[in-house]
Amino acid sequence: MPVIVIASPKGGAGKSTTAVLLGTELAHAGADVTMLDCDPNGSVTLWSERAPLPPRIRVLSDVGEAGIIKTIRTHDTDGSVVIVDLEGVASRLVSRAISQADLVITPMRATTLDATIGVRALSLIGEEEEALGRDIRHAVVFTMTRAIRSKQHTGIEESLKEQGVDIIEPALMERAAFSALFEFGGDLRGMPAQGRMEGALQNASEFAQAVYARLSAEEAA
Secondary structure: OOEEEEOOOOOOOOHHHHHHHHHHHHHHOOOEEEEEEEOOOOHHHHHHHHOOOOOOEEEEEOOOOOOHHHHHHHHOOOOEEEEEEEOOOOOHHHHHHHHOOOEEEEEEEOOHHHHHHHHHHHHHHHHHHHHHOOOOOEEEEEEEEOOOOOHHHHHHHHHHHHOOOOEOOOOEEOOHHHHHHHHHOOOOOOOOOOOOHHHHHHHHHHHHHHHHHHHHHHHHO
């Protein structure tokens, strides 16, 4: 079953938030999800310790370069999804994880700095594709976006699309509920209400569906 790698060399781009939202939504939909916390900041691990984990989710912490491939392959079984939250640098660990991916998602804030640095992750994927002799499906998701998009956001998105980059829609909005996950743990359905919960749930669910659609297309191909 799918291995999804969340990769960006830019800190603060929303990697861990993307990983937790995707993992909890896929688990809610019935998938068994193993989340690998490979980020020295340990954000996914901290989230997992705030409250009992939702059903069908397990979190493995402190997965390093030496064990990343074996760990992914051990948990990449029928009926399960592996989500890897990586450190925010270009490293051998990141390369090894990307080499095992069915889909690499690069979270990116809609700023020139994030886009400039985020493109480095796309270059790294290209290097792995060349080394492996196969394509690795990858996509960008914009994070912490506003309901009304700025000209900068629109320009960055258009530029990426012109380069053939797959953009996941919907983007992940800037929502109190998303950041509060790391305060309360659990998932959006079990935490105390934060802001417009209905909108947050819809955003997270539609994002997970968009990711699932890409995985289904990859399997069909």
